[in-house]
Amino acid sequence: MDTLTELKDSFRSFIRRVLGSALLWSWGMNALRIGATLILLPLLLRHLAPAELGIHYLLASLMVLAPLLDFGFSNALWRAVAHAQAGGRELPTEGLADAPAADSPANHTLQWHLLHTARHTCARLAWIAAPVLALGGSVAVAARIAEVPAPAQAWAALALTWLTAVAEVHTGWWGMFLLGLNRPVDYARCNLIGYALRLALAALLLWLGAGVVSVPAAALAGVAVQRALMRRECRRHLPMPEPASERSVVRMLAERLWPNARRMGAVSLSGFLGTQALLLISLACFGLTATGQFGLSLQLMTVSQGMAAVWMNVKWPELAQRRTRGDLAGLRTLMRRRLWPALLTCAALSGGAMLLAPPLLAWFAPDKAALPAAWLAVMAVTALLELHLSFWGVFLFAGNQVPYVWPVVGSNVASLLLAAWLATHSPLGLGALALAPLLVGLAFNYWHWPRVGAAQLGVTWPRLMLARTPA
Structure with missing residues (x-):
């Protein structure tokens, strides 16, 4: 009887944990x-x-x-x-x-x-x-x-x-x-x-x-x-x-919120328009069927990013509160404990998509295809680095600053220009659209803003991510 009661209590506890898990x-x-x-x-x-x-x-x-x-x-x-x-x-x-x-x-x-x-x-x-x-x-x-x-x-x-x-x-x-x-x-x-x-x-x-x-x-x-x-x-x-x-209080708060709101809006809008423009470049240079290949590959990586981002998304309010309180030790622990699972999840999902998408499509929809495995690997690396960059971007924003707005917007424009040039002047084909964002991101954003964020935590990025105690 005691064993049955313990099992029931354990099951109820498990259900409560599940229902209480963001x-x-x-x-x-x-x-x-x-x-x-x-x-x-x-x-x-x-x-x-x-x-x-x-x-x-x-x-x-x-x-x-x-x-x-x-x-x-x-x-x-x-x-x-x-x-x-x-x-x-x-x-x-x-x-x-x-x-x-x-x-x-x-x-x-x-x-x-x-x-x-x-x-x-x-x-x-x-x-x-x-x-x-x-x-x-x-x-x-x-x-x-x-x-x-x-x-x-x-x-x-x-x-x-x-x-x-x-x-x-x-x-x-x-x-x-x-x-x-x-x-x-x-x-x-x-x-x-x-x-x-x-x-x-x-x-x-x-x-x-x-x-x-x-x-x-x-x-x-x-x-x-x-x-x-x-x-x-x-x-x-x-x-x-x-x-x-009072109306004056509402106006004052709106005026204080808008500067960084506009900056974040510019980052989001440029990312959205950049993706749409890449699809238009694909359509103009390679046709509708090839654009379907690229769009499907992009969707696979976006799904991988979205599932992995949940690890950090549920902790953004806590992170913002710790930034307000100046709790650097708690911030270091939070970032390290959440970044690793998120990055590993993204790597596993995008890697799985890279390996499984071609054979599954050949089985379920033989008239459809994703990009070749090599270019899917490039897109998987880009998805991982973009996810990492986005985490540090929100970390900086939680400190009520958006110093990366113009570098990110400029990089999105540069990616489009490079993709268009490679698509028309190189033998890469659709690979040009996969490679251009990675090359532009590696030039600055992918490494610079994580370094800036880690510095605000009082550590270097390698120490934060690799040391046993990132303090």
């Missing part, structure tokens, strides 16, 4: 995103006409733009909320103020002011984004509407996509606010619930014959539920009653 919830979210393709793609192919499938992907590209249209404000917000959670009194425009005492309570007054600032700022951003998205979407759909068998459905799908994208800009900050409160489990759980609802509803609507409206309608419902859950969690962890914030 890492597992986040991995579940990533796995759901990957699985969504396997679930929805057959339904899309079965229930949508070819022209409607084109409209579907056109609207999906419109949704990709939505997170970029807050111009980095959400990133600046989570760092500021984490700063207040650590007891920070002042919110400087750049750099860190005097460190609060280690036992300082959270500055909930500042957090409420930040909440009101986010609500006001993102409402204005939504007003800016709304006509931009409406105009861009309308022009894109109108150009091909004659090819669609049900034009009214296509316009309805555009309207729903527009509403979802504007809602993302207007309310997306709730998730970043929750993350800044150091609630990564709640954040990941809300994301997973919202996305699961979105996937299930999209599949159901497609099966019922709702056509091209299915995915946009499901996306709007998923975003609404996700944001409602996040809003509830944020308010649950803030003391009530909610204080008022």
Whole structure:
């Protein structure tokens, strides 16, 4: 009887640990995103006409733009909320103020002011984004509407996509606010619930014959539920009653957040546009089939990065709090304990993709192919170094500084120029698109910013990563 009781207690303890693991919830979210393709793609192919499938992907590209249209404000917000959670009194425009005492309570007054600032700022951003998205979407759909068998459905799908994208800009900050409160489990759980609802509803609507409206309608419902859950969690962890914030305070906080927000927005936008431009270079130089090879290879590496990044993503709020408190010893331990698993996970996943993708494609889809193994290896190395660079970039940003904005933006431009030149003046073929980002990154960013970050921790990078006690 005692043994049975112990087994039950052990099982309950295990379940509690699983449900309380931000890492597992986040991995579940990533796995759901990957699985969504396997679930929805057959339904899309079965229930949508070819022209409607084109409209579907056109609207999906419109949704990709939505997170970029807050111009980095959400990133600046989570760092500021984490700063207040650590007891920070002042919110400087750049750099860190005097460190609060280690036992300082959270500055909930500042957090409420930040909440009101986010609500006001993102409402204005939504007003800016709304006509931009409406105009861009309308022009894109109108150009091909004659090819669609049900034009009214296509316009309805555009309207729903527009509403979802504007809602993302207007309310997306709730998730970043929750993350800044150091609630990564709640954040990941809300994301997973919202996305699961979105996937299930999209599949159901497609099966019922709702056509091209299915995915946009499901996306709007998923975003609404996700944001409602996040809003509830944020308010649950803030003391009530909610204080008022004077307009001058909101304006002052917005002015202090915007400089680094714009810098982070520039980094994100340049990365997004750089990827799209690489695909356009591939299309112009090598054709549609070759672009499919490159795009598939790029997607494999992006998935590997996303799964590996979870190791650090769930710890960013804690890291920002330790930066506010000036806890260098804790920061060194945190970075070392999280960097190694993340890098090893990325190496294992990208290496596995490099080895397994060619034979699996030959088996499942013999008419499809990824890049040759040698170029996949180059892309795997680039993915690993980009992941490492991104970790140190967020570490520096957690210190309320973005010194790497122009080097990163400049490197993205240089990568495109080099890729275009190699694609047209060398025998490398598609390998030019894989090699150019690696060469440009190795020239400066891949080694310089990790060295700068380690110096702020009071150590060298080799000592941080390789010494038994990085202190």
